[in-house]
Amino acid sequence: MHDREFYQQEEGLPGMLEIDLIREIEMEADEEWVVDEDAANEVMGPTRRSCPSVYANRRDMAEAEANWVLVDQAPPARNVNGILGLLCKEHFPGLVRKGDQDWEPAWTFDHYALVQDAPDHNGIRCRNKADRVIRELWDFFRIQEGQEESAYQVAYASCKRRVTDLHYESRLQAHIDYNAKFLLRRVNKEEARRMTLTREQYIQAIPSWCATHPDCWEYIVDTWLDGDWQKKHEEARDRRLQMPGVPHHQGSRSxxxxxxxxxxxxxxxxxxxxxxxxxxxxxxxxxxxxxxxxxxxxxxxxxxxxxxxxxxxxxxxxxxxxxxxxxxxxxxxxxxxxxxxxxxxxxxx
Incomplete structure (x- = not known):
């Protein structure tokens, strides 16, 4: 589905990255069995960046998460999926439209593929915003020759999760940011989950990744304030509260x-x-x-x-x-x- 000819100007990918594709297996919708995201690293030199090598074996592709395993590493450590999350924010396309459908926010990474890319400072243009996000990942890591297609598919699958997390966290972060900036009050995530804001307050708490798309942010806010959305949100919250005990003791670790x-x-x-x-x-x-x-x-x-x-x-x-x-x-x-x-x-x- 996703070929690796995603440049309009060929530049050549740096080599030395092999990707491991594992199945993300869930026993229930609210808890994953396997999520493996080993860290990746970069070293900054005086004139150029030395990128790490990443290795693993490819398996079947089926709604998979990326499993990035290092071949060689040097501090400071960087997480591959963490960088993809930042790139998804940097290139967030705002409101998108598929065919003759209504405009809507880029709720998924597939929406990124609907928006044309603009040339960067080197004059390189990708096919769309989705390809731009994945291409810029290779500014931090190297791909082993012959693994470009595997790398693209793994990164695309990972970006789907990153964009979902982006929208989930944006509401909580809006609560935290509004309280910190306008009420001079610190709230944690647990408190943020239990609160809500008015439409005007949400608008004031626009995140940096959506700052150039205020119309998109208003659309997102109006979705949160919709009665049907709030009903589903409360039902999901009640289900989580009924969980017997804490989910796990991994913390933020994979x-x-x-x-x-x-x-x-x-x-x-x-x-x-x-x-x-x-x-x-x-x-x-x-x-x-x-x-x-x-x-x-x-x-x-x-x-x-x-x-x-x-x-x-x-x-x-x-x-x-x-x-x-x-x-x-x-x-x-x-x-x-x-x-x-x-x-x-x-x-x-």
């Missing part, structure tokens, strides 16, 4: 980073995805915890996790034999996860 932190604190053998997932729902990486297949429900901070792990273990043993230990797996088996979790909504893998 699952792979939690596994590494656990290994650094406890030593021993490398931690596979299933074990890391279980431990992340038992306690912090530095806590005195160990995953046992027969651990009782009370061992987990969220009781639903016990059911998921038990179902996965039972399914794995039905395939590999009654004595099979799924803790030895480096990665979760996506087919088994599909079987016990029923996949994502709307028939997606």
């Amino acid at each position: 699952l792979s980073k939690y596994a590494k932190a656990y290994l650094d604190a406890h030593g021993g053998q490398p931690v596979g995805q299933l074990k890391a997932y279980a431990l992340a729902h038992m306690g912090k990486a530095t806590a005195d915890i160990e995953y046992d297949l027969d651990a009782p429900l009370e061992a987990y901070t969220n009781s639903s996790v016990h059911t998921r792990l038990s179902s996965y273990t039972e399914a794995a043993r039905s395939v590999h034999g009654p004595g099979y230990d799924p803790r030895t797996e480096e990665r979760l088996d996506p087919q088994l996860v599909m079987r016990v979790g029923q996949g994502k909504k709307h028939g997606r893998f």
Whole structure:
């Protein structure tokens, strides 16, 4: 769908990046099983930037998140998806229109592909804003020769998540910014989730990434104040409040980073995805915890996790034999996860 001929002026991509495409597997709509986003880095020199090499093996493409794994690294560390998030803000296109439909904000990254790009200071023009975001990622990282198409697809999939997060966070950030700037009051995210503003107050709290699109910001604000939107928002909030216990103990870490932190604190053998997932729902990486297949429900901070792990273990043993230990797996088996979790909504893998 997305070819890599996205320049109108060929420049040549810097080499040395291979991309790992993993399936983002969800057992329920509100919680992910696997999100692996290893950090990437850059070094600033006196005359040029030295970019890091990133490596992993490609797997099937199916609503995937990007898994960026470093080949060589040098401080300071940078997160690939974090940079993509910043680029999505920098090139936010505002109101867009598809065919003869009404104008609407760029709610998704697919909307970026509907807007023509303008030449940059080097005179390079991409096909659209989506390609511009992905092209500028290579200002920070190098691609290994022959991996351009894989890199583009992985980055595109990651950008979809970045734009979704952008809109989710913008309302909370508007609450925080308005209180800080106009009321000289500091509020945290927990307080921000419980409050609302008037239309005029939201308009005053326009974020920097939308500052050149005030008409788009007004559209977004009016959406938040719509009765149907508020009803759905409250229903979703009530569902989250009914969750038994905290979701996990990873904090802002990806699952792979939690596994590494656990290994650094406890030593021993490398931690596979299933074990890391279980431990992340038992306690912090530095806590005195160990995953046992027969651990009782009370061992987990969220009781639903016990059911998921038990179902996965039972399914794995039905395939590999009654004595099979799924803790030895480096990665979760996506087919088994599909079987016990029923996949994502709307028939997606």
